Amino acid sequence: MPTLDRHDTVFVLDLGDSENRFHPDWLAGVNALLDEVEKADDPKALVTTASGKFWSNGLDLEWLGEHPEQFPAYTASVHELFARVLSLPLVTVAALQGHTFAAGAMLSLCHDFRLMRADRGFWCLPEADINIPFSVGMSALIQSRLTPQTAHVAMITARRYGGDEAYTHQIVDGALPESEIREKAVALAAANAGKAGPTLQTIKTRMYASVLAALAAESENGPDARLPRN
Numbered sequence: 001m002p003t004l005d006r007h008d009t010v011f012v013l014d015l016g017d018s019e020n021r022f023h024p025d026w027l028a029g030v031n032a033l034l035d036e037v038e039k040a041d042d043p044k045a046l047v048t049t050a051s052g053k054f055w056s057n058g059l060d061l062e063w064l065g066e067h068p069e070q071f072p073a074y075t076a077s078v079h080e081l082f083a084r085v086l087s088l089p090l091v092t093v094a095a096l097q098g099h100t101f102a103a104g105a106m107l108s109l110c111h112d113f114r115l116m117r118a119d120r121g122f123w124c125l126p127e128a129d130i131n132i133p134f135s136v137g138m139s140a141l142i143q144s145r146l147t148p149q150t151a152h153v154a155m156i157t158a159r160r161y162g163g164d165e166a167y168t169h170q171i172v173d174g175a176l177p178e179s180e181i182r183e184k185a186v187a188l189a190a191a192n193a194g195k196a197g198p199t200l201q202t203i204k205t206r207m208y209a210s211v212l213a214a215l216a217a218e219s220e221n222g223p224d225a226r227l228p229r230n
Contacts, residue, residue: 001026004033009043009193010186011036017052021060022103024070027077034084042196045189046088048111049095049182055121056104076219078103079137083215085110086141086208089201091192095185096163097178102126106138109145115185118163118175129158137215144211146171 005012013033020026037046050056064074085092085107094111100123108114108123116123125142127134134142134155143151150169153159163175176184205212 002029002033004036006040007186008190009045010189011040011044011046012182012186013037013046013048015048015050015056017050019054019057020050020052020104021057021063022078022081023060023063024074024077026060027081030081031084034088037090038088042090043193044196045091045093045193047093047095047182047185047189049097049185052098053121054098054104055094055096055100056107057099058102058104058106075135079135079215079218082106082110082137082141083212083219086215087201087204087212089198089204090196091189091200093185093189095181096121096123096172097181100124102130102132103138106141109141113185113188114172115174115176115181115188116163116166116172117178117181119177120162122160122162123166123171124158124160125154126158128156135218137211137218140211140214144208 002016003014005014013030015030016026037044059078064071067074092111092113094108094114096108096114096116098117098121100108100116100121102125105123105125125134139155142155146154147170150171154161154171161169161171163172166172167175174184
């Protein structure tokens, strides 16, 4: 389960040491820890990382297959998490120490900055291969955070990007040795901790107003997506 530590002005949210799929209990845990971060006094910033082979493998399709009646509520909670992280009133840095796939990759895009391990691990949007179309909100999020050509290739071909490739295609802001990722992410977050507050949140919500509206529409009206066919 996710855990939270604080290093001076920087909160470090560790998503866990498993595949860190978006199980309902995992989502609840992440949101509870984000509550703690938001309630804390400024200055502050956030680093989101993980401890194992994966940063996050995205939706918990096994759980969802066992609870199909929960599909609307579950996917609404995922879109709400995307919107929340995208508009947090503090600077956020994703420290991608392992595989970052599907909804996990989308969650990484909700952060202001991303640093990725250079030598191992992939960033990937595999939806075209696993027969799950992006929702309108997901599409808006991806296209708002990637260059048009990179978004097109990543979404259409399900290409797997290693750290150096991800940096070349501007998916991440740096590709580093594993031993340096967390330290560099904390340093980047700390350098921007003084910007936390309502002004930064206003900047973010205005910058991504159309994306936030699309994500909110998915939460309110039901997602334009479906489960894969076996």
